[in-house]
Amino acid sequence: MTDHNSSPRAVAEPAIDIGDLYVFPSPSRPGQLVLVMTVFPNAQPGALFSDAASYRFRVRPVTIPASGPGSRFEVGTDEYDITCTFAAPETTDGTANFAQEGRCTLPNGATISFRVNDEHGGETPGARVFAGLRMDPLFIDSTGYVETLATQRLAFPVNGTNGADGWDALGIVVELDVATMLGLATGTVFAVAAETVAAGQFPVRLERFGRVFVKNQLLGQYGVDPVNRELDLRELYNQEDPFHLAPDYLGAYRARLNANLAFLDAIDEKTDWPLRPDGTHPLTELYLGDYQVVDVAKPYADDTYLEIEQALLQGRAHATCGGRSLNDDAVDTNLTFVVRGGNGPRISDGVDQATVRASDSFPYLAPPNPDPAAVGRFLVPSKLADQLAFLEQAGLASR
Amino acid sequence: MTTAGVIAVGNLNARINGQVSRATLGRLTISERAELVELLALRGNVLGCIADAERAAALADELADEAPGDARSFVARARVSGVFHRFASALTDLDIAAALGGDRAALEAERAAIYQALGRYNEALAIRQLAVERHGNFSALAALAGIHGERGEMDEAERWFSAATRSYRGTSPFPVAMLEFQRGQLWMEHGHPRRARAWCDAAVRRLPAYVPAQGHLAELDAVRGETAAAIARLRPLALASDDPDYATQLARILGNAGQMEEAQTWRGQAKARYDELLERHQDAFVDHAAEFWLTIGGDPGRALLLAQHNLSIRQTPRARALVRRSSGHPPG
Numbered sequence: 001m002t003d004h005n006s007s008p009r010a011v012a013e014p015a016i017d018i019g020d021l022y023v024f025p026s027p028s029r030p031g032q033l034v035l036v037m038t039v040f041p042n043a044q045p046g047a048l049f050s051d052a053a054s055y056r057f058r059v060r061p062v063t064i065p066a067s068g069p070g071s072r073f074e075v076g077t078d079e080y081d082i083t084c085t086f087a088a089p090e091t092t093d094g095t096a097n098f099a100q101e102g103r104c105t106l107p108n109g110a111t112i113s114f115r116v117n118d119e120h121g122g123e124t125p126g127a128r129v130f131a132g133l134r135m136d137p138l139f140i141d142s143t144g145y146v147e148t149l150a151t152q153r154l155a156f157p158v159n160g161t162n163g164a165d166g167w168d169a170l171g172i173v174v175e176l177d178v179a180t181m182l183g184l185a186t187g188t189v190f191a192v193a194a195e196t197v198a199a200g201q202f203p204v205r206l207e208r209f210g211r212v213f214v215k216n217q218l219l220g221q222y223g224v225d226p227v228n229r230e231l232d233l234r235e236l237y238n239q240e241d242p243f244h245l246a247p248d249y250l251g252a253y254r255a256r257l258n259a260n261l262a263f264l265d266a267i268d269e270k271t272d273w274p275l276r277p278d279g280t281h282p283l284t285e286l287y288l289g290d291y292q293v294v295d296v297a298k299p300y301a302d303d304t305y306l307e308i309e310q311a312l313l314q315g316r317a318h319a320t321c322g323g324r325s326l327n328d329d330a331v332d333t334n335l336t337f338v339v340r341g342g343n344g345p346r347i348s349d350g351v352d353q354a355t356v357r358a359s360d361s362f363p364y365l366a367p368p369n370p371d372p373a374a375v376g377r378f379l380v381p382s383k384l385a386d387q388l389a390f391l392e393q394a395g396l397a398s399r
Numbered sequence: 400m401t402t403a404g405v406i407a408v409g410n411l412n413a414r415i416n417g418q419v420s421r422a423t424l425g426r427l428t429i430s431e432r433a434e435l436v437e438l439l440a441l442r443g444n445v446l447g448c449i450a451d452a453e454r455a456a457a458l459a460d461e462l463a464d465e466a467p468g469d470a471r472s473f474v475a476r477a478r479v480s481g482v483f484h485r486f487a488s489a490l491t492d493l494d495i496a497a498a499l500g501g502d503r504a505a506l507e508a509e510r511a512a513i514y515q516a517l518g519r520y521n522e523a524l525a526i527r528q529l530a531v532e533r534h535g536n537f538s539a540l541a542a543l544a545g546i547h548g549e550r551g552e553m554d555e556a557e558r559w560f561s562a563a564t565r566s567y568r569g570t571s572p573f574p575v576a577m578l579e580f581q582r583g584q585l586w587m588e589h590g591h592p593r594r595a596r597a598w599c600d601a602a603v604r605r606l607p608a609y610v611p612a613q614g615h616l617a618e619l620d621a622v623r624g625e626t627a628a629a630i631a632r633l634r635p636l637a638l639a640s641d642d643p644d645y646a647t648q649l650a651r652i653l654g655n656a657g658q659m660e661e662a663q664t665w666r667g668q669a670k671a672r673y674d675e676l677l678e679r680h681q682d683a684f685v686d687h688a689a690e691f692w693l694t695i696g697g698d699p700g701r702a703l704l705l706a707q708h709n710l711s712i713r714q715t716p717r718a719r720a721l722v723r724r725s726s727g728h729p730p731g
Contacts, residue, residue, distance in 0.1 A: 012569060012571050012574075013402065013569060013570050013571040014410065014414060015402065015406070015410055015570075016570055040410070042414075042417040042418075042421075043413060043417070044413035044414070044416045044417045044420075045413070046409050046412060046413045046416075047409070047410055047413040047414075048406045048409055048410060049406075050402040050406060050570050051402060051403050051406060052400045052401050052402040052403070053402075053570050088403035088405060088406065089403070089405060089406060089409075098405065098409065100406075198400070198568065198569075198570055199400050200400030201400070202568060204568045206569075206570065372417065372420065
């Protein structure tokens with residue numbers, strides 16, 4: 001949900017709609033980096049990956065400026081991509097039961113073939129891959145979240161309801177041996193983004209994802225952007241290179257982020273991020289670099305989301321691996337960071353874990369929901385008008 | 400390149416199943432309910448499934464009843480009303496959606512589609528041209544191509560069809576296959592079976608399960624004298640689809656080939672189904688039913704009445720031609 005249904009194109013073709021990205025050192029296999037991308041929100045049995053798109057993890061080394069507190073990482077130019085593609089499915093038994101084959105190309109040029117939904121995935125020295133239907137690891141009180149955005153006040157109950165309860169998604173899990181696949185890189189800190197790209201003559205970027213809620217929250221339309229009130233920027237933003245934004249719409253993204261970050265900061269009725277004299281929000285440049293940052297030299301730890309970013313802002317050395325693990329409460333961390341500057345008390349949406357926790361071992365994502373009908377209410381509209389309609393329908397408009 | 404048809408249809412089914420499960424539990428938001436209406440209507444169109452279209456219409460009615468303050472409810476209902484040729488209701492719903500603050504450009508596009516179906520081509524063309532001037536994306540370009548085609552301006556239509564195809568940057572095969580089919584259908588109506596075949600073939604290659612395109616290819620097979628190929632193509636359609644159009648076509652071709660017994664079986668099925676559908680959705684099936692009684696149905700009198708009724712609903716060249724043929728006049 002942190003990026004589910006994040007553009008008209010994604011809604012038209014859910015198989016290319018990236019829901020989330022997770023980047024973390026393996027808890028069970030030290031020295032392995034795990035990359036997870038979910039697509040196809042509320043996927044049901046029978047859902048398959050598109051054969052007209054590439055599903056790509058883009059990895060670049062980053063350095064943390066030594067010049068004291070800052071808001072931008074220095075992203076290197078070397079790139080270590082992992083690209084998964086899928087074939088048109090074939091029926092193996094003459095029925096409508098289709099089997100889909102996938103292929104993953106690794107940073108060292110090696111490839112892994114695998115079959116979708118095969119629990120064991122595919123393997124080659126230095127990497128393992130799984131792709132298939134799994135439980136969506138996201139957890140969030142989406143009703144409380146929408147109410148918080150729509151009313152601009154914290155509206156989470158103590159015991160929230162996971163709107164993503166029981167949802168499945170198509171997941172791609174890649175486990176990389178760091179020494180084999182990233183050993184030639186300088187440093188141990190990497191920026192990671194996920195993207196889906198059209199195959200064929202026009203390799204258009206269809207969707208991209210870095211940090212949670214950048215598109216559906218920070219680029220949402222709450223009527224506070226003084227420059228582009230009506231424009232849905234998400235489709236344009238999706239087409240941008242995560243490591244190199246073109247100048248064409250940069251001003252529009254900046255204006256929206258400045259306005260929305262200030263809007264979110266005010267949710268607890270105090271200002272934790274005073275705007276700079278030119279009206280720039282201190283987090284705008286950080287979020288424009290829309291990727292997760294992970295230190296592969298640090299061991300796995302829980303709840304490390306945004307720790308490296310906060311260290312950068314505070315001008316201190318980071319203490320953890322950063323990134324985002326599957327059981328990480330990134331929704332709470334993100335909200336606390338944006339609303340309270342990362343300083344306590346922590347904001348909680350009242351939901352602290354997924355219905356079924358993700359595993360510590362490959363393929364990490366929990367098996368799909370055996371009863372996919374039993375699912376929650378799972379949508380955070382990015383427009384204020386839609387949020388109010390959502391609340392009205394949920395009977396919360398007057399709360 | 401677009402997603403393989405088998406994946407796209409499988410994913411469409413999976414998506415509908417997911418939404419239906421949640422709808423049953425009352426967990427869909429208004430926009431998700433409107434989306435479900437769209438998805439069902441899309442599947443109904445692609446798979447030639449009238450039951451899906453009926454389900455979409457029922458859900459749209461429910462949505463408009465339960466969310467009368469939301470423009471999306473009325474847009475959804477207007478779209479399915481258009482499918483069932485309830486054009487006056489569709490236009491009323493679009494007015495309501497406009498009064499509720501619905502997106503003006505989107506509503507204009509919906510209105511243009513209804514005007515086009517009604518034969519109000521000048522009004523439709525003006526809206527379509529303005530839409531392309533404002534934002535020449537795939538949908539706007541394809542819609543402009545369609546209205547030129549309906550007006551018989553095929554050179555102009557081709558130009559816009561090509562522009563639309565070039566502008567497409569998605570991976571879903573549905574919009575492009577529908578465009579290719581529409582292009583084929585228009586060439587068929589304008590007496591160019593070879594061009595028609597090329598575009599219908601393209602649509603079917605992209606989306607093998609696309610029933611209306613398969614049906615048109617069967618018709619083109621028959622025109623070319625490839626009776627066996629036409630029959631082989633139509634049998635699975637007539638068996639799988641609840642749209643009697645395919646049973647009608649199959650009965651006619653079988654009859655022409657002297658296979659009277661099987662032709663009678665399909666004729667009987669088509670007749671029963673048309674009677675049933677006319678009872679429920681007269682305006683929607685009156686043109687196809689007229690074709691049935693004019694040909695294999697063997698009741699030109701009934702065909703003429705239905706064709707006249709169709710013309711009273713929409714004054715299109717196609718509707719006028721149907722009346723002429725039903726009156727015993729040669730096409731002209």
